Amino acid sequence: MSAILVIEQILNGLQFGIMLFLMAAGLTLIFGVMGLINLAHGSLYMVGAFAAASVAGATGSFLLALVAAFTVAAFAGAIVEIVVIRRLYRAAHLDQVLATFALILIFSEGTRWVFGSFPLFLDVPSYLSGPVTLPGGIEYPLYRLTLIGVGLLVALGLWWLTARTRIGIQIRAGENDREMIAALGVDISKLYTLVFALGAALAGLAGALVGAIQSVQVGMGEPVLILAFVVIVIGGIGSIKGALIGAILVGLTDTLGGIFLPEFLKLFMESGAATQTGSALASMAVYILMSVVLIWRPTGLFGARP
Amino acid sequence: MSEPVLATRNLCKTFNALVATDDVSIDLKPGEIHAIIGPNGAGKSTLIGQICGGIKPDAGSVHLGDSDVTNFSTAERAQAGLGRTFQISALAMEDTVLENVLLGVVGRSAKPWRFWSPALKARDLIESSMAALERVGLAEVCDQVTANLSHGQRRQLEVAVALALTPKAFVMDEPMAGLGAEGSHSMTDFLSELRHEAPILLVEHDMDAVFALADRISVLVYGRIIASGSVDEIKASKKVREAYLGEET
Amino acid sequence: MIREGYINAIVLFGFLLIPICALIIEEPYTITLATRAAVLALAAVGLNIALGIGGLVSLGHAVFFGLGGYAMGILAFHAQNYIPVELGPLTINGTKSMPIIWLTAVLVSAFAALIIGLLSLRTTGVYFIMITLAFGQMFFFFSISWSAYGGEDGLSIYVRNVFPGVNTLVPIQFFGLCFTALCVALFVQSRLRASIFGLVLNSARQTPVRAETVGLNPMRLKLLAFVISGAITGLAGALFADLNRFVSPTMFSWQLSGELIVLIIIGGVGRLAGPVIGSALFVTLEHFLGEFTDFWHIWLGLILLLIVLFARGGIIGILTGKDGPHV
Numbered sequence: 069m070s071a072i073l074v075i076e077q078i079l080n081g082l083q084f085g086i087m088l089f090l091m092a093a094g095l096t097l098i099f100g101v102m103g104l105i106n107l108a109h110g111s112l113y114m115v116g117a118f119a120a121a122s123v124a125g126a127t128g129s130f131l132l133a134l135v136a137a138f139t140v141a142a143f144a145g146a147i148v149e150i151v152v153i154r155r156l157y158r159a160a161h162l163d164q165v166l167a168t169f170a171l172i173l174i175f176s177e178g179t180r181w182v183f184g185s186f187p188l189f190l191d192v193p194s195y196l197s198g199p200v201t202l203p204g205g206i207e208y209p210l211y212r213l214t215l216i217g218v219g220l221l222v223a224l225g226l227w228w229l230t231a232r233t234r235i236g237i238q239i240r241a242g243e244n245d246r247e248m249i250a251a252l253g254v255d256i257s258k259l260y261t262l263v264f265a266l267g268a269a270l271a272g273l274a275g276a277l278v279g280a281i282q283s284v285q286v287g288m289g290e291p292v293l294i295l296a297f298v299v300i301v302i303g304g305i306g307s308i309k310g311a312l313i314g315a316i317l318v319g320l321t322d323t324l325g326g327i328f329l330p331e332f333l334k335l336f337m338e339s340g341a342a343t344q345t346g347s348a349l350a351s352m353a354v355y356i357l358m359s360v361v362l363i364w365r366p367t368g369l370f371g372a373r374p
Numbered sequence: 375m376s377e378p379v380l381a382t383r384n385l386c387k388t389f390n391a392l393v394a395t396d397d398v399s400i401d402l403k404p405g406e407i408h409a410i411i412g413p414n415g416a417g418k419s420t421l422i423g424q425i426c427g428g429i430k431p432d433a434g435s436v437h438l439g440d441s442d443v444t445n446f447s448t449a450e451r452a453q454a455g456l457g458r459t460f461q462i463s464a465l466a467m468e469d470t471v472l473e474n475v476l477l478g479v480v481g482r483s484a485k486p487w488r489f490w491s492p493a494l495k496a497r498d499l500i501e502s503s504m505a506a507l508e509r510v511g512l513a514e515v516c517d518q519v520t521a522n523l524s525h526g527q528r529r530q531l532e533v534a535v536a537l538a539l540t541p542k543a544f545v546m547d548e549p550m551a552g553l554g555a556e557g558s559h560s561m562t563d564f565l566s567e568l569r570h571e572a573p574i575l576l577v578e579h580d581m582d583a584v585f586a587l588a589d590r591i592s593v594l595v596y597g598r599i600i601a602s603g604s605v606d607e608i609k610a611s612k613k614v615r616e617a618y619l620g621e622e623t
Numbered sequence: 624m625i626r627e628g629y630i631n632a633i634v635l636f637g638f639l640l641i642p643i644c645a646l647i648i649e650e651p652y653t654i655t656l657a658t659r660a661a662v663l664a665l666a667a668v669g670l671n672i673a674l675g676i677g678g679l680v681s682l683g684h685a686v687f688f689g690l691g692g693y694a695m696g697i698l699a700f701h702a703q704n705y706i707p708v709e710l711g712p713l714t715i716n717g718t719k720s721m722p723i724i725w726l727t728a729v730l731v732s733a734f735a736a737l738i739i740g741l742l743s744l745r746t747t748g749v750y751f752i753m754i755t756l757a758f759g760q761m762f763f764f765f766s767i768s769w770s771a772y773g774g775e776d777g778l779s780i781y782v783r784n785v786f787p788g789v790n791t792l793v794p795i796q797f798f799g800l801c802f803t804a805l806c807v808a809l810f811v812q813s814r815l816r817a818s819i820f821g822l823v824l825n826s827a828r829q830t831p832v833r834a835e836t837v838g839l840n841p842m843r844l845k846l847l848a849f850v851i852s853g854a855i856t857g858l859a860g861a862l863f864a865d866l867n868r869f870v871s872p873t874m875f876s877w878q879l880s881g882e883l884i885v886l887i888i889i890g891g892v893g894r895l896a897g898p899v900i901g902s903a904l905f906v907t908l909e910h911f912l913g914e915f916t917d918f919w920h921i922w923l924g925l926i927l928l929l930i931v932l933f934a935r936g937g938i939i940g941i942l943t944g945k946d947g948p949h950v
């Protein structure tokens with residue numbers, strides 16, 4: 069196995085992880101601030117992808133498509149928050165799980181109704197397609213590299229938002245003490261709608277960005293949703309830093325496991341069995357990672373200790 | 375002097391920078407009520423948490439009878455003979471009053487692994503539970519759902535659950551809180567008798583009750599015992615007046 | 624308002640009546656639907672013990688359902704191929720006998736529940752929900768990549784397995800078998816709930832601190848509830864596989880775990896007949912709504928949303944006017 073392949077795979081893992089981070093950041097923010105488990109987050113990812121594909125189809129502009137994904141998902145998020153989600157903040161986890169599970173059903177079937185069951189396609193724009201040559205002579209798709217860049221920018225932006233702005237201070241205050249910030253005269257229900265819409269917008273953006281390298285179809289949100297949950301659970305629910313580290317861990321584990329586990333097992337087993345067991349183990353790897361983390365630290369890497 | 379039933383030795387606990395328990399050594403002798411008083415936030419509940427389990431002390435030890443129970447879990451301490459009541463009622467609100475006390479009785483028997491025969495037909499268990507309820511005056515409402523009880527009745531039920539354990543020592547966190555004058559009175563009479571069954575470590579804000587009941591009083595301020603003695607000694611202590619009653623001199 | 628006992632009796636009686644009527648008017652498909660509802664109800668009864676009494680929100684009960692399914696699939700597969708299973712020095716012959724398959728399903732799921740419970744019960748709240756979900760996904764992906772037993776395509780069994788004294792190929796007889804299993808499980812649950820263990824477990828759900836202060840170990844109580852729960856859901860998995868004569872990784876999917884919770888919520892959490900009503904309604908909706916719209920999940924979603932937001936006790940809660948246990 070060449071060094072180039074290894075580096076390529078690490079970049080792939082990084083790119084996957086960064087996209088997971090876009091999903092996970094919203095989830096973890098929503099949980100941290102409002103205490104809500106939102107299974108419907110994957111639906112907002114899907115909504116973003118569909119919005120992008122439609123707009124790109126109509127206008128041919130990828131940038132417009134991304135803007136559409138961001139705004140439509142934010143709007144969808146705000147509406148869902150106002151109509152359903154805000155009734156759930158004080159509810160038990162079980163109710164939150166069920167209500168947002170119901171939202172998945174409604175979103176998925178609704179989208180299928182409007183767009184049909186066939187996948188849509190969103191093309192990588194010409195100025196971002198094709199490979200670039202990295203130092204060391206590695207050829208790597210420009211688009212994927214862009215994804216990593218965009219994701220890191222978003223991470224930076226989120227850090228700036230929570231650490232340096234008024235809203236961020238309100239958000240962090242809300243995490244610690246709801247009554248307190250209500251008493252300080254912050255309109256808490258507006259703040260919550262805003263946070264939810266922001267999380268939704270990030271999910272929508274991720275959906276659109278990933279939609280250009282995969283197909284855009286109903287049900288695309290669920291696998292990502294579950295991985296995003298794995299990410300925030302590993303990182304510790306409510307922690308953005310945890311989400312970033314968790315996302316990269318999961319992205320790398322998932323991508324590298326598929327390549328290296330079979331190779332690794334070939335050292336001990338005959339090749340056919342090694343490939344079989346290796347790929348079985350690789351598909352389970354992130355979940356194994358998560359259970360190990362939770363068993364070791366029952367509230368994740370950066371989660372608040374009870 | 376008889377051996378203490380319950381004792382702490384040099385307990386220390388800090389939360390971040392806050393010293394909640396500062397080198398606390400107290401004991402509880404057979405037949406006595408030892409009251410712990412102190413202003414809000416003095417560390418009384420934290421001390422109880424360390425005695426009964428749930429809060430792990432940074433240093434020091436807890437002894438029950440002859441055994442060092444510092445490393446026991448909460449459940450093990452209960453089995454070793456500690457009966458605790460909570461400052462904020464921790465009852466099964468959906469269950470009936472009787473079922474709540476039954477939990478105590480089952481806990482004492484340490485035999486929860488009975489899967490087939492109905493709990494409400496286990497005559498011996500029901501009898502012990504009813505006996506405990508009768509003593510606190512809740513026998514009539516035994517079939518009521520706990521959520522429907524008044525605040526005072528919940529306090530009584532807290533005590534009944536602890537009674538059902540027939541512990542070697544009681545540890546009670548503000549059993550009079552919110553009881554009203556009449557309620558405090560009957561609770562005071564009740565505890566006064568109860569001390570002969572098992573001694574009581576009593577955390578209480580109601581000074582009338584404390585002065586009426588306590589054989590000894592320890593005053594806890596900022597996590598530290600600043601005075602310990604009989605009712606009259608504490609009443610007379612200048613240190614206590616300064617620190618606790620807030621009278622500047 | 625109706626007493627819960629009457630509701631339970633009416634529900635079970637109605638459940639029995641429908642396939643009998645279907646038999647008389649010769650509608651075998653309805654019998655199959657009723658069997659499906661009975662088996663899903665059985666799976667949900669299992670989950671209801673962990674969820675409704677123990678308060679364990681497991682989003683991974685599909686693990687046990689799937690293990691039960693694969694226990695059946697693997698044993699019957701080896702029986703129909705006449706190839707024994709080689710487990711190191713051990714050779715196990717396949718079998719078509721339901722009692723043996725059921726026993727295997729129950730033991731395997733109970734063992735899995737023991738291990739998963741031991742690891743998961745260290746966590747609480749959302750973390751518990753998520754770790755059980757993760758275990759579900761592990762089994763799901765493992766079954767997909769395990770090609771010896773069909774991988775993603777699953778495993779078909781040509782003829783339904785046999786039960787002494789019953790012709791399982793006759794739909795109504797197979798229904799009878801599944802319905803009996805459901806009734807036995809319900810009986811077990813009602814005894815369990817009323818027993819000392821049930822009482823203590825139920826209190827430990829509401830106030831774990833109290834359980835500890837009276838000298839009980841809530842974690843052990845919950846672990847045992849989880850094991851019993853997993854075993855019953857595993858049995859349901861074996862029956863479900865036999866009903867379809869097919870097992871596939873979808874039995875391990877997280878959507879299935881979600882659906883099991885949904886069934887319980889529709890009927891009423893912690894209520895004896897909750898899963899039965901829920902699954903009867905679910906199968907009915909799936910069938911009738913599915914007939915005139917392809918998008919019946921929208922309606923299921925809306926119903927679910929309404930129940931969660933406005934009728935916390937589910938259908939039994941509405942009928943009895945009493946809120947159920949809070950989980």
Ligand SMILES: Nc1ncnc2c1ncn2[C@@H]1O[C@H](COP(=O)(O)OP(=O)(O)OP(=O)(O)O)[C@@H](O)[C@H]1O
Nearest residue numbers: 389392394412413414415416417418419420421461
């Ligand atoms: N888990 C914790 N983490 C941080 N600080 C804590 C914790 N528990 C208690 N404290 C702090 O320790 C101090 C002592 O609290 P404690 O509840 O023991 O007081 P108390 O004497 O029981 O007061 P009260 O009379 O109001 O019941 C308080 O300042 C409290 O804020």
Ligand SMILES: [Mg+2]
Nearest residue numbers: 418419420461
């Ligand atoms: Mg206190």
